[in-house]
């Protein structure tokens with residue numbers, strides 16, 4: 001059973017680790033579109049495929065309810081991701097998206113939505129090659145249908161639909177170890193609301209730490225420190241695009257963003273994504289940028305709280321303002337907006353500020369994977385410039 005499915009897929013296999021005889025690049029060559037399976041894979045008899053039109057309030061709500069009750073939980077099953085409807089619409093409809101890559105599974109008789117998987121297109125640079133890829137995300141099977149081996153057929157079906165668009169590579173993340181990680185990231189949390197985090201079991205009071213000591217330790221200024229730090233606006237898009245493209249060129253694997261993509265992913269949207277620029281008041285130059293996305297978690301079985309309000313670092317660039325100060329200002333904003341915790345991965349150049357700004361190591365890893373693309377060796381997190389939702 002050990003990775004029975006993944007041993008059949010064009011992904012780096014554990015047994016090939018260290019075997020540097022393999023060239024870097026695609027594992028399998030593209031097949032002619034006429035040879036790609038034209039009809040959907042077979043589901044178990046009682047189930048049928050459906051396309052989830054995220055523009056439809058009703059269908060978007062069905063997806064929201066499925067994920068709210070059945071998506072990823074932390075290792076101690078205290079929390080479950082609670083992506084909002086407006087977040088899902090944002091995350092699944094970037095420029096150039098394909099509606100039929102938002103794939104659902106319904107019970108034929110009741111039409112109940114019981115599983116979901118998605119992909120969106122992304123131009124990914126790997127070293128100095130730009131490869132058209134798909135980002136696969138939101139794989140979710142209803143708790144009552146686990147171990148029916150639905151996930152493998154859903155992965156094959158989304159792969160088939162991606163192949164039909166002549167795209168042969170993909171990127172995905174998971175909290176579990178599969179063959180074979182592109183990189184293994186550590187997640188970190190910066191406490192903003194110590195009392196609530198301790199009450200819900202997200203954090204523990206250290207031995208010599210009293211609650212009042214914890215509140216003092218994580219206190220933040222009431223206002224940001226950087227002159228010219230302000231919310232991003234549509235007029236900033238061209239300059240932020242130049243900043244971001246320049247910054248991401250430093251990493252071995254990173255997405256490429258054009259203006260339209262920067263506008264989609266980074267213009268502020270209430271309860272979805274917050275973005276800030278630092279504009280020099282004399283030169284009018286935009287020198288820095290910071291963004292985080294809003295991903296609450298349901299708190300399972302707590303008498304006093306139902307939701308953990310969490311911010312996740314997204315993309316940022318610092319050319320003039322030290323990243324430490326930029327991040328501190330983002331923490332101040334997050335606190336003002338009543339977030340309980342600010343999460344980050346040790347990707348890009350995050351690690352140095354994590355320790356300095358009183359982030360604590362999370363108790364899990366996030367693994368990044370490439371589909372049908374081999375790198376001679378896995379990357380350090382600091383070599384990765386990709387943040388997934």
Ligand SMILES: COc1cccc(CC(=N)NC(=O)c2cccnc2OC2CCNCC2)c1
Nearest residue numbers: 072073074079080081175187297343344388389
């Ligand atoms: C606090 O509530 C949680 C609810 C479910 C799972 C986890 C732990 C976890 N698995 N966290 C992460 O994967 C994570 C931690 C820091 C930053 N980004 C992350 O994941 C992002 C990116 C991958 N897709 C989910 C969101 C926490």
